[in-house]
Amino acid sequence: MRSLSETPLVRDGKSIILAHDHGLEHGPTAFSEVPERLDPETVFEMATHDAVTGFAVQKGLAETYYPSYEDDVNLLAKLNGTSSLWMGEPYSPQTCSVEYALELGADAVGYTVYPGTNREPEMFEEFRTVQEQARKQDVPVAMWSYPRGQALKEHRKPDVISYATRIALELGADIAKVKYPRSGEAMATAVDAAGDVNVVLSGGSKTSDYEFLSLVETAMNAGASGLAVGRNVWQRDNPERILDALEAVVFDGATADEALPE
Ligand code: FBP
Numbered sequence: 001m002r003s004l005s006e007t008p009l010v011r012d013g014k015s016i017i018l019a020h021d022h023g024l025e026h027g028p029t030a031f032s033e034v035p036e037r038l039d040p041e042t043v044f045e046m047a048t049h050d051a052v053t054g055f056a057v058q059k060g061l062a063e064t065y066y067p068s069y070e071d072d073v074n075l076l077a078k079l080n081g082t083s084s085l086w087m088g089e090p091y092s093p094q095t096c097s098v099e100y101a102l103e104l105g106a107d108a109v110g111y112t113v114y115p116g117t118n119r120e121p122e123m124f125e126e127f128r129t130v131q132e133q134a135r136k137q138d139v140p141v142a143m144w145s146y147p148r149g150q151a152l153k154e155h156r157k158p159d160v161i162s163y164a165t166r167i168a169l170e171l172g173a174d175i176a177k178v179k180y181p182r183s184g185e186a187m188a189t190a191v192d193a194a195g196d197v198n199v200v201l202s203g204g205s206k207t208s209d210y211e212f213l214s215l216v217e218t219a220m221n222a223g224a225s226g227l228a229v230g231r232n233v234w235q236r237d238n239p240e241r242i243l244d245a246l247e248a249v250v251f252d253g254a255t256a257d258e259a260l261p262e
Contacts, residue, residue: 117149158186203229
């Protein structure tokens with residue numbers, strides 16, 4: 001089995017995954033701030049930036065657009081997803097098989113689990129199948145580990161996020177993508193709980209350049225292996241500027257101040 005560091009998703013032990021599954025998860029209103037982003041091609045273009053080690057999309061976008069980008073972009077095929085149109089216990093059904101993701105040219109696969117929901121047992125079982133198929137094919141697995149559900153009032157509590165990274169380790173993921181647990185100290189605990197699993201920070205809703213880069217700087221200092229970010233990149237008018245800065249913070253160890261051009 002290849003180690004994660006031997007895959008194109010990781011450079012010097014770190015990753016910047018550009019996430020663009022929001023058309024399914026949040027709907028097209030996610031793109032309204034910069035209307036040209038409704039065209040997925042504009043985000044595929046961003047994924048060719050040197051900073052980006054992986055591009056996470058659902059299979060529909062991969063089928064249509066990836067053939068033109070396969071030489072320049074590492075595809076992380078998202079294998080499940082859900083819309084925000086329904087109400088109910090959080091659940092994310094499988095939308096693509098590992099086999100089909102590989103046919104599309106995927107370098108890695110991604111899967112969301114919602115630990116803590118009433119449907120956790122189903123989701124763990126479905127993740128099991130995906131993880132074992134991915135292992136057989138030697139393709140890395142990123143878990144979007146997002147605890148939620150009726151019993152969880154506070155999704156970002158330090159203990160909840162370190163439980164989320166630990167679940168990724170226990171269930172055999174290579175990367176755990178988690179929400180920020182509100183402090184560097186809590187992030188460091190979550191990284192420790194993950195063992196050898198690379199922990200990447202989820203970007204969250206758009207904030208200022210400085211606020212976002214400072215958050216990434218804190219997470220990196222806490223031992224994170226990078227980030228998987230969507231809105232904080234492609235909701236900007238000038239995504240190249242933030243990708244340049246993220247590259248400096250994640251791969252070169254720059255501070256937010258150093259990375260931001262005057
Ligand atoms: P952002 O960086 O925009 O927060 O994206 C990260 C992500 O995990 C996406 O891959 C996904 O579409 C979205 O967040 C889901 O977030 P939520 O379930 O909280 O709506």
